[in-house]
Amino acid sequence: MKLLPWDLSVIPQKFFLFADAAGYTLQITFFGIILGLVVGLLVALGRIGRNPVLSGLCRGYIFLIRGTPLLVQLFIVYYGLTTVVTIDPIPSAVIALGVHNGAYIAEIFRGAIQSIHYGQMEAARSLGMSGSKAMVRIILPQAFKRAVPSLGNQLIIALKDSSLASTIAVPELMLKGRQMGSSTFMYMEMFLIVGIWYLIMTSLLSFVMHRIERKLKVSDRG
Amino acid sequence: MDNQTVTQNDPKEFDPRTEPILRIEHLSKWYGDLQVLKHIDLEVMQGEVVVIIGASGSGKSTLLRCINFLEKAKAGKIHIEGKRIRNQEKQLNKVRQELGMVFQQFNLFPHMTVAGNVMEGLVHVKGMPKARARERAEELLAKVGLEEKADVYPAMLSGGQKQRVAIARALAMEPKIMLFDEPTSALDPELVGEVLNVMTSLAKDGMTMVVVTHEMWFAKEVADRVVFMDDGVILEEGPPEKMFEAPEQERTKEFLRQILRS
Ligand SMILES: Nc1ncnc2c1ncn2[C@@H]1O[C@H](COP(=O)(O)OP(=O)(O)O)[C@@H](O)[C@H]1O
Ligand SMILES: [Mg+2]
Numbered sequence: 001m002k003l004l005p006w007d008l009s010v011i012p013q014k015f016f017l018f019a020d021a022a023g024y025t026l027q028i029t030f031f032g033i034i035l036g037l038v039v040g041l042l043v044a045l046g047r048i049g050r051n052p053v054l055s056g057l058c059r060g061y062i063f064l065i066r067g068t069p070l071l072v073q074l075f076i077v078y079y080g081l082t083t084v085v086t087i088d089p090i091p092s093a094v095i096a097l098g099v100h101n102g103a104y105i106a107e108i109f110r111g112a113i114q115s116i117h118y119g120q121m122e123a124a125r126s127l128g129m130s131g132s133k134a135m136v137r138i139i140l141p142q143a144f145k146r147a148v149p150s151l152g153n154q155l156i157i158a159l160k161d162s163s164l165a166s167t168i169a170v171p172e173l174m175l176k177g178r179q180m181g182s183s184t185f186m187y188m189e190m191f192l193i194v195g196i197w198y199l200i201m202t203s204l205l206s207f208v209m210h211r212i213e214r215k216l217k218v219s220d221r222g
Numbered sequence: 223m224d225n226q227t228v229t230q231n232d233p234k235e236f237d238p239r240t241e242p243i244l245r246i247e248h249l250s251k252w253y254g255d256l257q258v259l260k261h262i263d264l265e266v267m268q269g270e271v272v273v274i275i276g277a278s279g280s281g282k283s284t285l286l287r288c289i290n291f292l293e294k295a296k297a298g299k300i301h302i303e304g305k306r307i308r309n310q311e312k313q314l315n316k317v318r319q320e321l322g323m324v325f326q327q328f329n330l331f332p333h334m335t336v337a338g339n340v341m342e343g344l345v346h347v348k349g350m351p352k353a354r355a356r357e358r359a360e361e362l363l364a365k366v367g368l369e370e371k372a373d374v375y376p377a378m379l380s381g382g383q384k385q386r387v388a389i390a391r392a393l394a395m396e397p398k399i400m401l402f403d404e405p406t407s408a409l410d411p412e413l414v415g416e417v418l419n420v421m422t423s424l425a426k427d428g429m430t431m432v433v434v435t436h437e438m439w440f441a442k443e444v445a446d447r448v449v450f451m452d453d454g455v456i457l458e459e460g461p462p463e464k465m466f467e468a469p470e471q472e473r474t475k476e477f478l479r480q481i482l483r484s
Contacts, residue, residue, distance in 0.1 A: 120329060123329035128317075128318040128347045138331055
């Protein structure tokens with residue numbers, strides 16, 4: 001006699017069959033976020049900078065990326081570019097995640113940089129520091145610290161968004177769930193496994209982010 | 223050709239006995255339509271302590287900020303040691319090393335320790351090796367009475383201690399002139415003395431100083447000259463005795479009455 005129409009005992013049995021797929025999820029998220037951080041920093045600096053053309057380009061990039069779905073961006077990279085260049089599924093996913101998160105991270109960095117009191121830049125300049133050196137030595141370290149909570153948030157969003165890579169045949173968690181579901185007809189069980197894997201990873205990430213935040217607070221308490 | 227004559231006639235050779243170390247000519251500054259500085263002329267001799275007083279909004283901060291080009295004046299000239307300072311980033315980065323600046327809000331770097339703050343310019347502007355910069359920072363911190371705070375972060379310090387660190391940080395660059403913009407205005411009254419004491423001893427050591435302050439005690443005891451600014455102009459200037467006991471302008475009298483009453 002069954003209380004539920006599903007066989008939940010399958011969950012612990014099959015759980016670790018998803019480990020490789022989770023590895024792919026982590027991998028595309030990790031490299032996507034790294035690319036996003038680089039893109040985000042450059043775009044934030046470009047947008048804040050005094051060059052109006054560059055600033056306009058950065059604004060346009062943020063506008064386009066934030067105004068369109070990640071899935072569209074992913075398909076443009078994977079399918080759309082094939083007439084020019086063919087990119088494999090995993091690099092396509094990393095590029096799309098990087099370009100997508102880059103726009104959000106740029107805005108996070110911009111906000112953080114602009115939240116640093118102008119007196120910091122003035123104090124640095126009054127020591128004879130160049131503007132770019134003051135940015136690197138004085139402003140960015142403080143801005144990074146202030147950006148950490150939002151970056152952590154973005155990292156978790158990126159991890160979940162990486163599930164879209166299943167649509168271009170990256171063998172990550174979501175695709176694994178679909179394959180396992182269709183071969184066993186136990187969709188509920190398989191997608192619960194997928195959900196649990198995501199939950200574990202996002203929980204671990206937010207735990208780590210909290211630890212980092214605490215560590216960075218050192219200079220605030222002295 | 224006689225070498226002696228060449229040196230004497232060289233316009234770049236600066237003689238501190240006859241020439242001001244800082245000469246400001248006809249400086250004018252606008253914010254939008256508002257003219258904040260109106261044809262300011264000011265000369266400061268080496269070793270001189272000039273105190274600038276004046277009501278809030280009269281342009282004192284703007285004048286100091288124009289001197290080290292944190293603000294760019296629209297018209298006028300600034301000469302340091304007889305050399306005209308031009309608005310070119312490269313030259314300005316050099317010039318700013320020669321002008322120490324102390325801000326009302328301290329503006330210490332919160333992500334660096336006290337010693338790190340003092341070393342920052344030495345290591346990353348002057349290119350001094352870290353170990354030597356550390357020694358130098360410790361000397362300077364001893365000078366402002368904070369050697370035991372070298373390894374704490376600014377957040378741990380009182381306002382007075384922060385300002386003394388800021389002074390040490392500026393001194394590290396071995397400036398020729400120190401500019402102070404209301405260095406004690408953000409401090410609790412009981413902490414004002416420790417900062418003014420450091421400034422007084424700096425003045426005694428012969429540092430050239432331009433100080434915006436409302437501490438009339440400092441102006442009377444330490445200043446060689448007091449400058450009264452009003453609405454973007456220097457209305458009156460003179461030795462402290464004259465300025466405090468026999469000011470000529472009605473506006474000066476009025477300002478002093480107000481400030482001395484409070
Ligand atoms: N960044 C700025 N933008 C516009 N107006 C400014 C700015 N800074 C100062 N001012 C104006 O310039 C005038 C002089 O200011 P300031 O030099 O700070 O005076 P003080 O230091 O004597 O109080 C004031 O009227 C002030 O409102
Ligand atoms: Mg002021």
